[in-house]
Amino acid sequence: MATITVRRPEFVWPSDLPVLPLPEDPSRSCELVALSFTLPYLEPYLIRTMRVATKEVADENLAAEMKAFSGQEAQHYKNHARVNDIVRSKLSPAGAAEMRSLEDALDADYRRFTDTKSLAFNLAYAEGFEAMTFALARSVMSVAEAEGVFPEWGDLISWHLAEEVEHRTVTFDAYEAIVGRYPHRVAVGAYAQAHFLRHLLKMARALQRDTFDAGVTMPTVLKQAVVRNWRNGIIPGTLRVHLPGYDPRKIVIPDDVVTIAAMQGVELV
Ligand SMILES: [Fe+2]
Ligand SMILES: [Fe+2]
Known part of the structure; x- marks a missing residue:
């Protein structure tokens, strides 16, 4: 029996929903919105991988x-796709078209991975x-x-x-059960993170150009992301997952995470 609960929250998006979730920090806002735009392509790819992988699992x-x-x-x-449609409708025609083309490129990559890559690669990508x-x-x-942050966002x-x-723990356990090769997990996991972030930053640049800085360049967007995500701990935390002995079960969940999750009806154990 699964200990994970599938919830179906109903988000009601107001008509005055801002494109930027955090108006005082437009660069971080664009990164968050770009993350949202990747998910209707990345998450179906994870699901396709799991569908194949489940057949290989005896447990x-x-x-x-x-x-x-x-x-x-x-x-x-599904929920990110809904809000992405609202955001796209608030962009300029050129901005919306650029986002569509970046979404199509990401979708094409993930469909190609499903069609042509091994289950070991796809599972290591998922865990990365x-x-x-x-x-x-x-x-x-x-x-x-x-x-x-705007409340609905x-x-x-x-x-x-x-x-x-x-x-x-799920993709980690699935990888360990089916493949279980540490150097392979680290190599493909690092590739996965770089591949995903490359697409995300292109989307963030398109959003920045359309909302508040028409001339922003990729080196600037990259520098902003590295500085912000080094300071907030995402980059160090991500680098540590490549160390031998990484196991998501051993990571202590901060109290703030438990508190905020409980406010969303998720009791973390
Ligand atoms: Fe997710
Ligand atoms: Fe996930």
């Missing part, structure tokens, strides 16, 4: 957790991504980081990250 408990993981990811990307989102959740789920992000923490 019934793990298979049940993998199914529940996919149920959670399906709810995540999940380990990064677990580090992200531990770094940004805090009262200080949530300050000033805040609820979506908090609910999503709470469930990312809840299902933090």
